[in-house]
Amino acid sequence: MSELFLVDFEPEVKQVDMAEVEEKVLVMLQAAQVDREVNLLVCSPATIQELNQSYRGKDKPTDILSFGYELPEEPLGDLALCLEVAERQAGEFDLSLTEELLRLLAHGLVHLLGYDHQTEAEEAQMLAKEIELLKTISLSHLYPEPTQGPKRD
Numbered sequence: 001m002s003e004l005f006l007v008d009f010e011p012e013v014k015q016v017d018m019a020e021v022e023e024k025v026l027v028m029l030q031a032a033q034v035d036r037e038v039n040l041l042v043c044s045p046a047t048i049q050e051l052n053q054s055y056r057g058k059d060k061p062t063d064i065l066s067f068g069y070e071l072p073e074e075p076l077g078d079l080a081l082c083l084e085v086a087e088r089q090a091g092e093f094d095l096s097l098t099e100e101l102l103r104l105l106a107h108g109l110v111h112l113l114g115y116d117h118q119t120e121a122e123e124a125q126m127l128a129k130e131i132e133l134l135k136t137i138s139l140s141h142l143y144p145e146p147t148q149g150p151k152r153d
Contacts, residue, residue, distance in 0.1 A: 003037065005037075008041050010041065013083055025102070028109060034076055037076065040105070041081070045085065047080070048065065061085055065080045065108075066079055066109075067079075077112040099142060110133065
């Protein structure tokens, strides 16, 4: 396990093997020239819904949330990922769970790098950066065309 990418599971969330995911996230972090810690909490739908309500005003579960830090001595940020939502989406998108986790983590990392998707132009820039990161781990095919990524709410 790396000190750059730390993974923690909520007690009520089933443990899944994250070794391949961690290895590939480290490749994406290196490609993005990130040298600050990123923390991942793998959480339940109830937790992600509570966070989504508290921080975004949306009272529903979501797949991943990003919380960035400003100061250079702090971690780059924290990610909260709902395993149950990721598993459902993997089935919907016909991806393996690992592929869906990496797709979501690329999205979360790009948020931590300062990108957002409030406008169509921002969304296009953000998706291009996600594809760039996914290319470093041979998963750029997850978005066959730049405009066909899953819509973010």
